[in-house]
Amino acid sequence: MKYDPAQKTTRGAARTLKAFSETMLMMLGEKPFEKISVNALCEAADYPRATFYNYFDDKYDLLTYCWYRMRREVHLDQISGDPTDATFMAAFDQIYHLFDSHHDLLIAVVSHNPLDSQLVNHFIQYFTSVFTELFSARAKPQALKTPVELVAKHYSSTVLLIMEWIFLGQHPTTREEAEVYVRELLEPSFTCVE
Amino acid sequence: MKYDPAQKTTRGAARTLKAFSETMLMMLGEKPFEKISVNALCEAADYPRATFYNYFDDKYDLLTYCWYRMRREVHLDQISGDPTDATFMAAFDQIYHLFDSHHDLLIAVVSHNPLDSQLVNHFIQYFTSVFTELFSARAKPQALKTPVELVAKHYSSTVLLIMEWIFLGQHPTTREEAEVYVRELLEPSFTCVE
DNA sequence: TTTACGTTTAGACAGTTGTAAAACATTCAT
C-alpha cells in the first residue's frame, strides 16, 4: 500500500481515505471491477483525480486498503499454527465471523464479479497473506519434513478456500459445519479417530 | 479465451498465435507484466495491433493462451481424486515434471514478477482450475462431510502451493521430497502410520 | 480469369492512465 497505516493520519486524510474506500465498495456492488475507472470513482466520491493518486498507486492499491479496513475490524491475534490446538479453532471462528459480518456486501460484490475475476483473486490473496503471517508467527516446531512456512501457507489457503466456498460461492454453511470442513481437510486423521 | 482451441486452426493462425505467445513469454523474462503494453508486444512480435485484438481480448487473454500451450505439452489424464491412491502420486509426478521442464523460463519470469504479482497469480489460478477439473472428474464418493468439489479444490490448490514453493519460490526440491510434502499436507495420518 | 468470401491490416477515434508543475488551502508553532 502506498498509504502507510502506521503513520499518523490527519482528520482530513482519514475522511478522504474513508470516502474512497467506501465508494469503491459501493461501486463493486454495482458493476465489475474492470469497468470501474479511476475517473468514475473520483466522480462518485466527489474528489479530484490527483487526490486519488495522492493516496493510492492505482485501483488495486485502493482495493488493498479496502481489505485492510475490513480486516482491521476484527481482532485476529490469538492464533496457533496447529489445527489440533484449541486456539486454532478459536481463530477459525473469528475468521468465519469476519466474513459473516460482511455477508451482504460479499453477495453484492460477487454478483458482478465472478469467482475467477481479478477482484475476487485480489481479495483472497490479501487475506491469505494476512493469515499466513498469523499462522507462521506462532508456528510450533513440527515433526514433519515439510517446511514450516509451507505448512502455514497451506493452513491459511485452506481456510480461505472454505471461506470462499461458503461466502463467495454462495453455499450457506453454519459455523459448526465449517469447523467440520476445516478439520476434515487439515487433519484427516483427526476425523478417523473420532 | 477468445480463441477457441477446439475449432480448426489454419496454418497462418497457428503461426500468429505462436508468435504472440512466444513473444509474451520472452518479454516476461525481461520486464514485469504490468510494464508490457500491447503496443510493445506487437512491435516485438512484428504484427499489427489489430491482429492482436483479432485473436485476444487483452493482455490477460494472451496469458491464458500461454498457459494453455504450456499445459498442453503434457498428458494429464490418469488422475484419481484420492491421495492415497497410487494414480494420484503418478499425476503429481506428471505435474512436477511439467513445471520442472519449464524451470529456466519460470526462474526468468519470477525475477521480474514477484510472487504476489498479478502475473504469478494468474498463472497459479489457471493451473489450479485445470487440476481441480481433473481431480473432480474422477473423485470417488467419500466418507467426509466436506463437499466433493471443495475437496477437489483443496487437493489442487495444495499441489499448486507446493509447485509454487519449489519452482517460483526458488526452493530447489527433488521430486521425491516434493512427494513427501504432498503426502504430509494432504494425508497426515498416512505419515503417522509409516 | 474472374468472382465472392472471410481474414488481415492501417488508420483513426474517444476514453483512460499515471505523472508533473504550479496554484491553492490548512495547520500549527512562533
Place this chain on the structure above:
DNA sequence: ATGAATGTTTTACAACTGTCTAAACGTAAA
C-alpha cells in the same frame, strides 16, 4: 497574526487501450 510546512487541487501532458471502418489481401469455387 505571520510564515513555514504540509497537504490538496487544478491543469496539462504523453502514452496506452479497446473499438471501429474501410481498404488490402489471400484463397477457393464458378
